[in-house]
Amino acid sequence: MKYLFFLVALLLTFSACDNIDDTLISSEENLLGRWFMEVSKEGEIFRSTHTYRTDGTYEILNIYLNSDRTDTLGYSYLEQGDFLIEFDTLISTQANIYTGQPKQYVDDLGNLKLEGRIETQESTILIKDKKFTIYPICGPLENCVEKVVYSRFED
Helix, strand or coil: CCHHHHHHHHHCCCCCCCHHHHHHHCCCCCCCCCEEEEEEEEEEEEEEEEEEECEEEEEEEEEEEEECCCCCEEEEEEEEEEEEEEEEEEEEEEEEEEEECCCCECCCCCCCCCEEEEEEEEEEEEEEECCEEEECCCHHHHHHHHEEEEEEECC
């Protein structure tokens, strides 16, 4: 009877660990590559693309496309910096932020203006089933979204 109890306890332990492994980021290799999310509104498509590179740099680019995705209408946001992963936390550092002025899209990426710099920013992330979910860490008075889900670009 002791052995049966031990065997059941052991099986439960391993199955519980299995569930935990699905939700943790084991390395930055899972994050590397291009991710995107799109929202369609009034004949335009807003696309946010995140690119994470092997050299530890990243880029976030927000663009507007026409409804059939054949033409780029403009660019509204560019963020470039360094990143690292600690457990399930994405840490962005030394990032420059460029935006359209005033808060609109511009027709050429070079027309985005440097708005500010992020020294360090942290977000909780989850990568599972070719989806990258980011949960921004916000202060009590900040207006933040709960989460944003990105899909992997298939090149």
